[in-house]
Amino acid sequence: MNQGGWTCPHDVEGVCDIIKKECDPGDKGCVLYGKAKFACEDSPSNEAFEKRMERKMREILEGDTL
Numbered sequence: 001m002n003q004g005g006w007t008c009p010h011d012v013e014g015v016c017d018i019i020k021k022e023c024d025p026g027d028k029g030c031v032l033y034g035k036a037k038f039a040c041e042d043s044p045s046n047e048a049f050e051k052r053m054e055r056k057m058r059e060i061l062e063g064d065t066l
């Protein structure tokens with residue numbers, strides 16, 4: 001899938017060479033999983049992204065107290 005200016009190197013004619021099925025940005029196994037928040041609210045990436053941000057924030061705050 002290529003709907004913007006970015007083309008994923010794992011997209012081979014619409015099929016992801018990692019997850020071995022149709023490209024679905026943000027799906028589990030996708031390089032974007034947990035790294036981006038998608039406008040589509042039911043993207044599995046969104047929850048992973050939130051958890052990652054919370055973890056990073058906790059690390060930053062804990063770093064401040066040392």
Ligand code: SF4
Binds near residue numbers: 001010017022029030
């Ligand atoms: S599912 Fe993700 S990793 Fe796979 S081709 Fe699509 S954007 Fe790339």
